[in-house]
Amino acid sequence: MRQITLGKEGVEKNIIQTLQEKSGVRLSDCYQCGKCSAGCPVAFAMDLKPRQLIRLLQLEQVDEVLKSKTPWLCATCQCCFVRCPNEIKIPNLMEAVRQEAKARHIIPEKDIDKFNNLFLKNVEQFGRSHETFLMGFYNLTTGHLFQDVGCAPKLYFNKKIRIRPHVVKNKSGVKRLFQKTIEKGAK
Amino acid sequence: MRRIGVFVCHCGSNIAATVDVEKVVEAAKTFPGVVYAADNKYTCSEPGQEAIKKAIAEHNLNRVVICSCSPRMHEATFRKTIADAGLNPYLLEIANIREQVSWVHTDKEKATEKAIDLARIAAAKAAKDEELFTSTIPIEKRALVIGGGIAGMQAALDIADAGLQVTLVEKESSIGGKMVMLDKTFPTLDCSACISTPKMVTLSQHPNIELMTYSEVTHVGGYIGNFEVTIKQKAKFVNHDICTGCGLCETKCPAKVTSEFDQGLGKRPAIHKLFAQAVPNKPVIDKNSCLKLTTGKCGICSKICPVGCIDYEDKDKEVTKKFGAIVLATGYELIDWTKLYGEYGGGRYDNIITGLQFERMVNASGPTDGKIVRPSDGKTPKSVLFIKCVGSRDVNKGKSYCSRACCMYTAKHAHQVLEKIPGAKAYVSYMDVRTPGKGYDEFYMRTLEDGAVYVRGRISKIYPEGEKLISLGEDTLSNSNVTLETDLVVLETAMVPNPSAEKTAAMIGVGRDKDGWLQEAHPKLRPVETNTGGVFLAGTCQGPKDIPDTVAQASAAAAKVIGLLYKDELETNPMISKVDPQKCAGCGFCIEVCPYGAIELVDFPDRYQGKKIMRKVAQVNGGLCQGCGACTVSCKPGAIDLLGFTNLQILEEVDALCR
Missing domain, CATH: 3.50.50.60 (FAD/NAD(P)-binding domain)
Known part of the structure; x- marks a missing residue:
């Protein structure tokens, strides 16, 4: 059973504030109806359901939330948000929690984090995702060398993946986009 | 010659699903005195009522039996129907085959049998129905409101604004009740005092309102339209006719006690106004904490009062007044x-x-x-x-x-x-x-x-x-x-519920529910009436509620009072007890059992062994009698009959059931 103490001085109120500002979510808007969790396609794998994650933030239980796998498992499918009666942008909140956790080097789902990084690198380099590289590097960096390798020939002959990257026309434009975003984030 | 018509209602499927209505009609045709029987989908509807009127005219009916819902539901409706057809409205009997049959039984055969029995009983009683006539009594055009909180104030103001006289009785030294204790009111957060104190002032200055603070109702007699109420005015020890409300006495009073108004968080002197904006804005002396009244030593307030309005000899006073209607607004704790x-x-x-x-x-x-x-x-x-x-x-x-x-x-x-x-x-x-x-x-x-x-x-x-x-x-x-x-x-x-409500309710004869809240006549359709005629409920005395609901209910109670007091006369219920003085032995047992105090002993000229004598016999006050019938069963010589439910009729019913 989780034990929570409320009313103590010096709780990390500013983290809650940062999360709210970054995500544009007002935590008090949530009245815990549970519609988000009921419709979430990955809720079965989550340690905290989206509703529980918000509840713990309402009770200022930041540590447990930052350690949770939930924000990493969130597929950002937006199903929760479009159905939420209070229009709470839960995927934005998940992203904010993920960033906050990463800043503190709390990464409960390391493979997912690696995949995210590889994916972004990929897009930065080629202007779009190159699946072969992504799959290859993902297997190499995570150490799951032969994960899904059996699918590769079938994908190749069905022309779903190719050896050479398909580069977009304005590659430098995408790079600039990345730069600007990073600059903005640094501010 | 009795010509009885029986009308059996389907009530949609409410009755017809459990009772074989056609069978009841066929059986009814065989009852003694019945000359006509018919069924109807909805007897209370316009066509249903027209069918009754038509049957009365065509078959020359002079008694009507309706097998339908509870008489509480539609007795008044059908009385009016047969009155429109030219019959005395009391020549009607209702057999309740819905609440007492179809709604509580599932076996159709047995339910039909019971419905036929009830119809037979009703027909037997109808055969002995006699014409009854209402009389009228005058109405005292003055209302009493008990309780000066927001409910009582709203009710009093609404009644007074309609041009009727109101007396408002409040047990504390100021009106205002719980609402003036509050700071802000939800959901608009307006200041409670800012919206209630103007009402208090309007009320105290209203030409139609008599304000009696520091007073309690000690006795209630009489009946709807003519209540006689005794009100005790507690000794204030301050002559409010001369007091200017300057407040000097309060500042000098040496006796300080815990303030009830501040819920024990502050202190107040023995001579005190309830709060700064009290209405009337004049102090009273709390006799339990005043040093002069308890120990005889002090008298400072009397010495410093610039107008000399302190009177340590003041006594409780009792006044008796007549009212046509009563609004209970005794509130909560x-x-x-x-x-x-x-x-x-x-x-x-x-x-x-x-x-x-x-x-x-x-x-x-x-x-x-x-x-x-x-x-x-x-x-x-x-x-x-x-x-x-x-x-x-x-x-x-x-x-x-x-x-x-x-x-x-x-x-x-x-x-x-x-x-x-x-x-x-x-x-x-x-x-x-x-x-x-x-x-x-x-x-x-x-x-x-x-x-x-x-x-x-x-x-x-x-x-x-x-x-x-x-x-x-x-x-x-x-x-x-x-x-x-x-x-x-x-x-x-x-x-x-406010603890004082229990005594007041018992005096007036208003029921209370399991938690002590005053009982309304019907939770949905008669929410401000009580089962005692002329007595209405406003605010939290009836159940917990917030200020908006309280004010709405108070205005509703006021509307009911206005509706009652705007009539000049009140029709009385003719179904009351009647004493046959020849049979009455004058034992007075009926007087003891009557819950309404409606029976008294009067002189009756009689003959005994050839000589003229005067003896005591019971007499019923038609205005007070509510027709409960308690006296009829207590009467040993059988001298009392309840009109509309005579002993003869009851026996006929038993006979019909045993037939």
Whole structure:
């Protein structure tokens, strides 16, 4: 059973504030109806359901939330948000929690984090995702060398993946986009 | 020659699904005296009533039996129907084959059999029905309102504005009730005093309103239209005719006692006004704490009073007045949690207060001038926990009902803590949040936005630790046990009926429910009437409610009073007891059993052994008699008959059932 103490001085109120500002979510808007969790396609794998994650933030239980796998498992499918009666942008909140956790080097789902990084690198380099590289590097960096390798020939002959990257026309434009975003984030 | 018509109603499928209506009709045709029987889908509908009228004319019927719902539902409707057809309205009998048959039975065959029995009984009784005629009694065009809170004030003002005379009786020295104790009112947060004190002033200056403060009703006699009420005016020891209300006496009075108005948080002198804006704005002396009245030594107020209005010899006075209608607005009190909740300290910890104490504290004219402080050390609390449903929804320790207003005023209290104390934390322990009102849920959501943290679960124990109070609870939403460390705890306690209501209700003959709230005649369709004619309910005496609902109900009660008092005369119920003086032995037993005091012994000229004598016999006052029939069964010689339910008719019914 989780034990929570409320009313103590010096709780990390500013983290809650940062999360709210970054995500544009007002935590008090949530009245815990549970519609988000009921419709979430990955809720079965989550340690905290989206509703529980918000509840713990309402009770200022930041540590447990930052350690949770939930924000990493969130597929950002937006199903929760479009159905939420209070229009709470839960995927934005998940992203904010993920960033906050990463800043503190709390990464409960390391493979997912690696995949995210590889994916972004990929897009930065080629202007779009190159699946072969992504799959290859993902297997190499995570150490799951032969994960899904059996699918590769079938994908190749069905022309779903190719050896050479398909580069977009304005590659430098995408790079600039990345730069600007990073600059903005640094501010 | 009796010509009885029987009309059997299907009531859609309400009756027809369980009772074979055709069979009942066929059976009814064989009853003695019945010359016509028919069925109808909806007898109470326009075509149904027309069918009855047509049958009366065509078959020359002179008694009518209707097999339908309870007479409480449609007896008045059908009396009017047969009266329209030219019959005396009391030549009607109703067999209740819905509530007493179809709704409570499932076996169609047996239900039909029972319906036929009931119809036969009704037909036998109808055969002995006699014509009855109503009479009229004059109405006293003056209303009595008992209780001077917001409900009583609203009712009195509405009745007075309609041009009728009103007397308002209030037991405290000022009108205003609980509402003037409050600081702000939800959901608009207008200041309670700012919206209630103008009403108090209007009321005191209204030409049609007689205000009797510091008074109590001690006896109620009479009946609808003609109540006789005795009101005790408690000794004020201050002559209000000369007193200017300067307040000098209050400043010099040496006797200081705990202020009831401030919920024990402040002190008041023995000679005091209830509060600064009291109406009437003149003091009274509390005889239990005045030094002059208790010990005989003091008399300062008398010496310094510039107009000499202090009178230590003042005595309680009693006046008797006549009223046509009574509005009960006796209000509520808060449950005494200290006797019930040992786990919350049972009153041992200073920093656990009630919601009403919090109201007094946060009120600018309260004992702390509007500052929220800890009663133990006067420090401003940095964190406050509000606990809802203390005494409400708690069958074990308190009451089973929801007190209705607490969810909203708790949200208001939490908002006030966050607004008045910068950086403070407000926690609310709750089970549900019930906000069914205009703008209510929005108000609650705003409190959450302000930063109030709601923890879903009841607090199981509170104990002090250092300067803090530790409350143990659960948050069922996050499935965690929660420990709350707060500086102040506010218990939002249950509303209970004002203890004085019990006596008043018993005097007037108004019923009370299992929790002591005054009983309305019908929870949906007659919410402000009582089962005693001419007595109406307003506000929280009927059940817990908030200010908007209280005001609405008070105006509704006023409308009923106006409707009653605007008539010049009242039709009486002719179904009352009648004494046959020849048979009456004058034992007076009926007088003892009559709950309405409607029977008295009078002289009756008689002959005994050839000589003229006067002897005592019982006589019924038609205005007071409610037709309950208690006297008829108590009468040993069988001299009393209840018209419409005569002994002969009852016997005929029994005969019909045994046939």
